Amino acid sequence: MKTLEELMAIRENAKKKMTVREDTGDDNIRIVVGMATCGIAAGARPVLNAFVDEIAKRDLKGVTVSQTGCIGMCQYEPIVEVLEPGKEKVTYVKMTAEKAVKVVNDHIVNGNPIVDFTVGAATK
Amino acid sequence: MYRSHVLVCGGTGCTSSNSLAIIEALESEIAKKGLQDEVKVVRTGCFGLCALGPIMIVYPEGSFYSQVKVDDVPEIVEEHLLKGRLVKRLLYDETVTMDDVKSLQETDFYKKQHRVALRNCGVIDPENIDEYIAFDGYMALAKCLKEYTPEQVVQIVKDSGLRGRGGGGFPTGLKWSFTAANQADQKYVVCNADEGDPGAFMDRSVLEGDPHCIVEAMAICGYATGATEGYVYVRAEYPIAVKRLQKAIEQAREYGLLGKNIFDSGFDFDLHVRLGAGAFVCGEETALMTSIEGNRGEPRPRPPYPAVKGLFAKPTTENNVETFANIPQIILKGADWFASMGTEKSKGTKVFALGGKIKNTGLVEIPMGTTLREIIEEIGGGIPNGKKFKAAQTGGPSGGCIPASLMDTPIDYDNLTAIGCMMGSGGLIVMDEDNCMVDIAKFFLNFTVDESCGKCTPCRVGTKRLLEMLDKITAGKATMEDLDKLEDLCNYIKANSLCGLGQTAPNPVLATLKFFREEYVAHIQDKKCPAGVCKALMTYSIEADKCRGCTACARKCPAGAIEGKVKEVHTIHTDKCIKCGVCMETCKFGAIVKK
Numbered sequence: 001m002k003t004l005e006e007l008m009a010i011r012e013n014a015k016k017k018m019t020v021r022e023d024t025g026d027d028n029i030r031i032v033v034g035m036a037t038c039g040i041a042a043g044a045r046p047v048l049n050a051f052v053d054e055i056a057k058r059d060l061k062g063v064t065v066s067q068t069g070c071i072g073m074c075q076y077e078p079i080v081e082v083l084e085p086g087k088e089k090v091t092y093v094k095m096t097a098e099k100a101v102k103v104v105n106d107h108i109v110n111g112n113p114i115v116d117f118t119v120g121a122a123t124k
Numbered sequence: 125m126y127r128s129h130v131l132v133c134g135g136t137g138c139t140s141s142n143s144l145a146i147i148e149a150l151e152s153e154i155a156k157k158g159l160q161d162e163v164k165v166v167r168t169g170c171f172g173l174c175a176l177g178p179i180m181i182v183y184p185e186g187s188f189y190s191q192v193k194v195d196d197v198p199e200i201v202e203e204h205l206l207k208g209r210l211v212k213r214l215l216y217d218e219t220v221t222m223d224d225v226k227s228l229q230e231t232d233f234y235k236k237q238h239r240v241a242l243r244n245c246g247v248i249d250p251e252n253i254d255e256y257i258a259f260d261g262y263m264a265l266a267k268c269l270k271e272y273t274p275e276q277v278v279q280i281v282k283d284s285g286l287r288g289r290g291g292g293g294f295p296t297g298l299k300w301s302f303t304a305a306n307q308a309d310q311k312y313v314v315c316n317a318d319e320g321d322p323g324a325f326m327d328r329s330v331l332e333g334d335p336h337c338i339v340e341a342m343a344i345c346g347y348a349t350g351a352t353e354g355y356v357y358v359r360a361e362y363p364i365a366v367k368r369l370q371k372a373i374e375q376a377r378e379y380g381l382l383g384k385n386i387f388d389s390g391f392d393f394d395l396h397v398r399l400g401a402g403a404f405v406c407g408e409e410t411a412l413m414t415s416i417e418g419n420r421g422e423p424r425p426r427p428p429y430p431a432v433k434g435l436f437a438k439p440t441t442e443n444n445v446e447t448f449a450n451i452p453q454i455i456l457k458g459a460d461w462f463a464s465m466g467t468e469k470s471k472g473t474k475v476f477a478l479g480g481k482i483k484n485t486g487l488v489e490i491p492m493g494t495t496l497r498e499i500i501e502e503i504g505g506g507i508p509n510g511k512k513f514k515a516a517q518t519g520g521p522s523g524g525c526i527p528a529s530l531m532d533t534p535i536d537y538d539n540l541t542a543i544g545c546m547m548g549s550g551g552l553i554v555m556d557e558d559n560c561m562v563d564i565a566k567f568f569l570n571f572t573v574d575e576s577c578g579k580c581t582p583c584r585v586g587t588k589r590l591l592e593m594l595d596k597i598t599a600g601k602a603t604m605e606d607l608d609k610l611e612d613l614c615n616y617i618k619a620n621s622l623c624g625l626g627q628t629a630p631n632p633v634l635a636t637l638k639f640f641r642e643e644y645v646a647h648i649q650d651k652k653c654p655a656g657v658c659k660a661l662m663t664y665s666i667e668a669d670k671c672r673g674c675t676a677c678a679r680k681c682p683a684g685a686i687e688g689k690v691k692e693v694h695t696i697h698t699d700k701c702i703k704c705g706v707c708m709e710t711c712k713f714g715a716i717v718k719k
Contacts, residue, residue, distance in 0.1 A: 068208045
């Protein structure tokens with residue numbers, strides 16, 4: 001090791017791999033994927049992984065991805081809920097990996113929930 | 125990218141309760157579910173709450189599972205890792221409230237703690253240098269080499285007020301300045317990891333959980349004092365610590381954080397590990413250095429102090445593991461930050477190994493000045509089985525005890541010294557009303573008699589004679605005159621021994637005499653052991669009105685000392701009784717009493 005820059009580079013790289021272990025404070029955005037039997041059968045795993053990968057790719061801070069059990073609307077699985085502190089919960093239904101990437105871009109990064117993907121649009 | 129990290133404690137405590145098998149089961153179960161690219165299993169160092177081991181934490185939720193068994197692993201993987209449902213029955217009960225799961229930091233055990241030396245223990249993978257670097261590892265070394273002169277580093281350590289955590293409490297910065305001031309062709313840094321006090325495991329946990337911080341701190345010390353080589357003297361009884369330390373040194377060498385011309389600064393530093401064979405005296409600094417040199421571990425007279433003539437007769441700085449563990453943080457966060465914690469003359473935090481009669485056995489780090497009451501009642505969770513707190517033993521065989529009446533004393537170096545106690549390295553053994561203080565003193569004396577190296581007579585012969593006197597007291601054969609002789613001999617040994625071992629060996633006797641003299645007197649004059657521990661001074665008997673004549677005790681008695689017919693009151697023949705206590709445990713009616 002010759003320079004401080006080398007050490008910093010290793011640090012940044014290693015840090016990215018460990019964000020999942022950061023203290024999940026109350027002001028975090030939480031993305032919750034329904035991973036009960038119904039969710040998994042409908043393809044929730046690729047959706048979950050797409051969220052994790054996209055967030056890592058964009059190096060977003062303060063966003064956690066976790067799973068939950070059956071929400072109760074099995075016909076709409078895979079279901080994803082986005083919980084932002086101080087805002088109303090947004091529930092996305094019939095998710096796919098491609099939709100997940102779009103949710104990260106439009107909703108998480110730019111703050112515009114995608115109404116077309118929500119449970120409200122699906123039940124109309 | 126992993127979406128979840130599962131941290132499993134790989135410290136000595138959890139390893140002995142089978143955490144390695146849990147890791148294996150986790151990995152195979154995760155693979156079975158096809159989650160190996162989503163979930164990462166990390167083996168960490170000690171979390172501190174050893175009483176509840178094996179411990180597992182699952183991130184991002186931060187769920188704290190305690191006393192996990194191999195059989196529980198499939199359920200955790202299926203429910204939590206796959207389906208996201210917490211396995212509530214395995215969560216640490218204090219984190220589970222009616223409708224919510226609390227974070228670990230909010231529990232009584234962790235809430236009052238402040239982790240500086242233990243900051244990475246249970247947080248990072250100790251065998252992965254990148255994880256240490258992610259938490260600002262080696263940044264302190266870089267900062268020293270790039271921004272500070274050696275004199276400035278010494279000054280920062282001086283200003284921080286850090287004092288030696290091995291027991292003596294000598295100001296660390298001052299120690300460094302002594303070595304720095306001496307000119308020599310070779311100087312050394314030595315880390316004392318020969319943790320020998322019964323019940324103490326602070327240093328082991330730091331080495332197991334965060335070995336790189338010791339490597340970094342020793343390099344910083346080398347730079348500040350002008351040393352280019354360092355030795356870590358660690359007990360061979362700490363195999364996990366030794367392995368991780370060696371691995372850390374190899375990784376640091378690979379990254380060029382040890383070796384020649386570190387950070388292109390012209391500073392060279394390298395480390396060696398030496399294993400101790402488990403002699404208590406080798407924790408004494410001069411004996412330790414004699415042992416590293418390849419000789420029999422015996423102390424040598426000081427002066428000359430190690431700063432002048434230490435290892436291989438060269439100027440040497442020797443610090444304890446916990447002392448070193450504080451250094452990188454002091455450099456990064458500044459002397460003022462460190463000095464803002466603690467009391468006027470004792471800055472920072474101290475790690476204690478809580479043991480004995482306490483609910484939360486484990487490792488705690490608290491700011492100096494925290495009272496014993498807070499440690500025992502709040503962090504430690506109190507005394508089990510509704511017993512009353514009697515005293516806490518600190519400092520192991522060199523220390524004394526703090527009685528219940530002084531429970532509100534803020535713990536720091538000077539307060540403990542003032543009450544005839546000693547900070548020691550950090551073993552804190554809690555005793556309740558069932559502990560006999562004479563017996564405790566005898567226990568520690570037994571230890572020092574075994575561990576005295578024999579070089580000087582006051583220690584070799586004196587401690588043996590002390591032990592004989594204590595034996596006489598617990599056997600009920602002593603007179604009040606013996607008590608005076610005991611005290612005189614204690615003071616003589618203290619004044620005349622060559623090294624710290626002998627000078628402090630009488631402390632457990634003196635401290636118990638000071639606070640619990642009436643217990644000694646009860647043994648001598650009344651021939652009674654108030655706590656009911658010393659066998660020679662107690663008898664078992666059966667209370668006639670409670671005995672139902674069920675014969676259970678008579679059948680269990682290994683000495684055939686109990687006589688009686690069915691449905692008639694039984695009696696114990698004291699001449700045959702070996703005082704094992706089996707009858708008392710057997711009796712369902714509470715008819716057997718110990719006096």
